[in-house]
Amino acid sequence: MEKEAAVARNRKVVLRGYIDRAPREDDMELVDGGAVALRVPGGAGGPAVLVKNLYLSCDPYMRGRMRDFQGSYIPPFKPGSPLEGFGVGKVIDSTHPGFSAGDFVSGMTGWEDYSLITKPEQLRKIQQSDIPLSYHLGLLGMPGFTAYVGFYEICSPKKGEFVFVSAASGAVGQIVGQLAKLHGCYVVGSAGTNQKVELLKEKLGFDAAFNYKEEPDLTAALKRYFPEGIDIYFENVGGPMLDAVLLNMRIHGRIAVCGMVSQHGVTAPSGIHNLFSLISKRIEMKGFIQSDYLHLFPRFVDDITKHYRDGKIVYVEDMSVGLESGPAAFVGLFSGKNVGKQVVRVSQD
Amino acid sequence: MEKEAAVARNRKVVLRGYIDRAPREDDMELVDGGAVALRVPGGAGGPAVLVKNLYLSCDPYMRGRMRDFQGSYIPPFKPGSPLEGFGVGKVIDSTHPGFSAGDFVSGMTGWEDYSLITKPEQLRKIQQSDIPLSYHLGLLGMPGFTAYVGFYEICSPKKGEFVFVSAASGAVGQIVGQLAKLHGCYVVGSAGTNQKVELLKEKLGFDAAFNYKEEPDLTAALKRYFPEGIDIYFENVGGPMLDAVLLNMRIHGRIAVCGMVSQHGVTAPSGIHNLFSLISKRIEMKGFIQSDYLHLFPRFVDDITKHYRDGKIVYVEDMSVGLESGPAAFVGLFSGKNVGKQVVRVSQD
Structure with a gap:
């Protein structure tokens, strides 16, 4: 008789229903998913991997999946089911030859303690190293890759050019700024608190930074920081900042449009x-979208x-502890509460 | 003793003062510029060419030169001085070795009967042919070159792609549409009267065309004409049409931004x-801007x-007769009064 698999309690953060505004904590709910057997069930319809989730990523694009809109590049969440997002986990059991119990992996997973990954080919195995596991959601994950692709492939940067990054201390912005500095550009970032501005200047090596909330006239502020104009704008916010940038661009400037986080939650976004x-x-x-460039x-x-190993790039994370802290951490993205990349630690091992 | 030069009366259309709204006829004035000697005056400070203006071009970008704004790619007009624009003229006298009396030329000239061109190197000599002289302001002039550069260099068109052109019967749009058809694309145009829509379909060879003023929902209209979406949008108008197009674009679509004529005259343009x-x-x-591509x-x-000679491309002009008709012809651009490229005929020889 086959040995009984160990079981564990599985908690889930589920979406209660579709919304069409900025997300609130009570749009999500922590529910008890009951006991889960800690092995891949029989009849899973192909190789699968059971993962214990360690770190979950909070990303602004996820807000788009909370709307009942099928026309996007990624389908909406299902109400009553756990949110999905990038995560780092530990393999508990696997029927896929590429993964074994004990492996660390990153990829799309659920907002829950344990996830059965039925498309394990989308997982990436993490080679354990001196790099923190959670960095595979940021520096070495989708945000880092977004920064890399956006800066090198979309912005066509040249040494000495003037680069502006909005939401500059965020998951993507902080990497764009550091890559631009390594490329020999002059880099200015904007953020929404003085603490973040200090971070940009002191820790992340930006040439200058400013708190956009303390600037009554964004066009004038940019004129001050870029008296000769902006060659490259890495667009993370949309709205009035984009309008101000447009007036301060130099001839043949480039704008990489990565996110418009300030506009995600607004029913009638301000026009450009x-x-x-x-x-x-x-x-x-x-x-x-970074996924168009996976060959890179x-x-x-x-x-x-x-x-990173050469000490030329650093990464700032905002770590929220416990699956139950997920909804607040996610909602905080849209008011800029996070300082650096927002991650939820579900478990440490 | 040197022979006395013949003289002629020189009329001018001058800008009365700067404006910050859509131009009106009375923003311009026809004034008598007195008698002009029909030769290049001595001491012109370098080689010059005296030109008798035959055809003047009415182009939307000229509205930008009526504002007191120095930050553009071209300086504003001077109040009290004649408007400037593209024109076709006949050389009356020349001290430049490249031009002789009797030559036909195109280039920047004044809105007046006779212009002294002090930078003759910017003039192009026209080889007389079967092509009407005025076409050097449209089909073979700046609008035609704008269409050519915009379509081939900016839109990266592929055979079979879905192309939408706004202001499609205008100076630029009618050429874009015909080039796109020659390239094997499916082409739809929008215009503001049923007469223009007929022109697009019957004379200019568009696959379909519609009157945007009769469409209460532009997004739905575009969905009807492009059930599979738009690959290429040649943007001539801005405003609500651009917003509707954005919702109907296909993945990896391209938008060539050429003009935003509907927004030129609006103090608070509608946001995108x-x-x-x-x-x-x-x-x-x-x-x-076409002038970045002059090597082509x-x-x-x-x-x-x-x-043109193969009968594969045609050109529709709206010819207004007499320098005195210039202000009304120019103002008409902004309400879509012109059918085809708006030209002012100052003289026939």
Whole structure:
């Protein structure tokens, strides 16, 4: 008779229902998912991997999955089911030849203690090293890759150019700024608190930084920081900041459109009024999604790992402890509560 | 003793003062500039050419030169002085070795009967041919070159792609549409009257066309004409049309931003709300100015001349007769009064 598998209690953070505004904590709910057998069940319909989730990533794009909108590049969450997102976990059991119990992996997982991954081919095995496991959700994960692709592939940077990054202390922005510095650019970042501004200047090596909430006139502020204009804008916020940037771009400037986090939760987002600058300044504005560039992922990991080990790049995380802290951590993204990349630690091992 | 030069009366259309709204006829004034000697005056400070203006071009960008704004790619007009714009003229006298009396030329000139061109190197000599002289302001001039550069260099078109052109019967749009058809694309145009819509379908060879003023929901209209979405949008108007297009673009679509004529005259232009589509659809949106691509001009002239002679391309002009008709013709651009490229005929020889 087969040995009985160990069981564990599985908690889940589920979406209560679709929303069409900024997310609130009570849009999500921590529920007891009952006991889960700690092995891949029979008849899983193909190889699968049971993962114990260690770290979950809070990313702004997830807000789009809380809407009942099928037309996006990624389908909406299912109400009553756990949220999904990038995570780092430990393999408990596997029927896929590429993974064994004890492996650490990163990839799409559920907001719960244990997840059965039925498409294990999307998981990446993590080679354990001196790099913290949670960094595979940030520096070496989707945000880091977004920064890498956006900066090198979309911005076409040249040494000496003037680079502006909004939401600069965030998961993506802090890497863009550091890559731009390593590339020989002059880099200014904006953020929403003085603490973040200090972080940008003191720890992340930005040439200058400012608190956009203390600037009554963003156009004038940018003029002050970029008297000769902006060559590259890494767009993370949208709204009035984008309008102010458009008026301060240099001829043949480039705008990489990565996120518009300030606009995610707004039903009637403020319109952009200064697109005529695209013509007079011959600006290229390009949206991108990192997953279109996965062929560059290995090079990205090599480059960034080397920079990290050489002490040329650092990463700031905001770690929230416990699955139950997930909803508040996620909601905090949209008011800029997080300082650095927001991660939820579900378990330490 | 030197022979006395013949003289002629020189009328001018001058700007009365700077404006910050849509132009009106009475912002300009026809004044009698007195008698002008029909030769290049001595002491002109270098070689110069005296030109009799035959045709003047009415172009939307000129509205930007009526504002007191120095930050553009071209300086404002001077109040009390004649407007400037592209024109076709006949050389009356020349002290520049490249031009002789009787030559036909195109280039920047004044809104007046006779202009002294002090930078004759910017003039292009026209080889007389079967092509109407006025076409050097449209099909073979700046609008045609704008269409050529915008379509081939900015839009990166592929055979079979879905192309949408706004202001499609205008100076630029009608050429974009015809080039796109020659390239094997499916082409739809929008215009503001049923007469123009007929023109697009019957004379200019668009696959379909619609009157945007009769569409209460532009997003739905575009969905009807492009059930599979738009690959290429040649942007001539801005405003609500751009917002509707953004929602109807296909993944990896391209938007060439050429003009935003509907926004030129508006003090508080309507904001653009749907730029988040740039990310989800990975859209490239690029502003351009034809003068950045002048190295392609000879190829453009060869290509378009061949298409014209082969009967593969036609051109629709709206000819207004007499310098005195210039202000009304120019103002008409902003309400879409012109059908085809708006030209003012100052003189026939």
